[in-house]
Amino acid sequence: MSFDIVSKENAKIKYVKKLAFNENFRKRERYFTAEGLRLCYDIFLSGVSIDEIYYTNEAAKKFSEKIDELISYAKRAYCVPVEILKEISDTKTPQGIVCLCEKLDKQFSLNTISSENKIIALEDIQDPGNLGTILRTAEALGMNFIVMSKGCCDFYNPKVLRGSMGAAFRAKTFFADEICNAIECLKKVDFKVLGAVPDKSASLITDVNLSGRIAIVVGNEGNGLTQGVLDVCSQKVTIPMLGRVESLNAAMAAGILMWEIMREVRG
């Protein structure tokens, strides 16, 4: 059994490891890593180009057909021992496959949005699990345009990509330098922009007309939406709640609001 790379000190391994664990390095290099058969295969199916793939013999045997496809699709492929793969993996029990890709260049101009009628916008969502879940849910509920503020956690964080179940690679995304400006742009092209708040004085989501162009804005886990964002929203909306909890988890609130919009679309 021969390996293409056998040392943890190999420059490629050190580079990939740094990408997997260091957000600033990902930002600077404009590359990211993805791990696991399903996620790597989703990248392939989404037509995103794969620069390098690292796999173990064990994975090649277990998932032979799909790994073969991925190996021919990637520009370069390296078979590595399990202990090298563990170096570049961020899971406890790695499946034995990691790929390296250039970041997606999918900035859409908000002014030219045409077919998208339903948008979710996120202000400073910090938890990678929440962001991944929101992406996954947004796709399932038919909202495939996502606006994210600069303060959101890194879109290419391995936990975000995994949690999204591949939806990250299929979603249309806009990373807003200034989310208030993005909201103003959306309003100019006739979006009703709804700011989600855990506040009984806001309109109940069930009382709001959700037909036509709708954008829902959901805020940070601890602090909710900033006043600046609320000031530019068309309307504040809330999910009616009982009991003593003061708010829903941010991903859950986003999910229920997106579900309400889908409900309206389905009629």
Added chain:
Amino acid sequence: MSFDIVSKENAKIKYVKKLAFNENFRKRERYFTAEGLRLCYDIFLSGVSIDEIYYTNEAAKKFSEKIDELISYAKRAYCVPVEILKEISDTKTPQGIVCLCEKLDKQFSLNTISSENKIIALEDIQDPGNLGTILRTAEALGMNFIVMSKGCCDFYNPKVLRGSMGAAFRAKTFFADEICNAIECLKKVDFKVLGAVPDKSASLITDVNLSGRIAIVVGNEGNGLTQGVLDVCSQKVTIPMLGRVESLNAAMAAGILMWEIMREVRG
């Protein structure tokens, strides 16, 4: 400044640490720990008795009023240095307060359920974050009776308690040795039991009559509901989905289904 405990080798500290990190030990001892001012205070407000409280001087200064209340409420209180508190904390940046409580004894008999009309039942939910989120959402959406299968993650896992935002201490719970038997019991007292599946052939949740006694059953993150459970459910229900994701996150699915039930209750 004087401390009540100064050594990590102190028997009490070792005991509390083991409880915080070891599920089997929690099971055997029938005690659990909770961390953070908000959670400890929620325990106090819920009337659950606190055996011991461990706090730092820093926390006592920062949250003086509430910590004082907690200290008088607890049977015993110990002021400890920050490095000792870190030993018994499972968060990266501890707030400086941990309490030790006896497990709640809140097993309800399913046969005598009277006022509860809306129940959520969980089969083998594995992720503590998901279980915590489900408890938090269940309370907010008015479902305060939770049935959990033996295969669910530990209810007293610190991540569950924190994620529930205290709802864990207020919910009525039933830990079912055999979840199929529990479902049969619910059906005998006129519950319609809906098994959640990501399956287009199941009834859309929006098409199901959700008035009266309703129990929603949600399954494991990876595998969904077992056939055994599906066989005893009154009906299979699903959330309509678009896109290429094959299912929603388990907590999200539970949340949307509970929301639909609340929608029905509100009329």
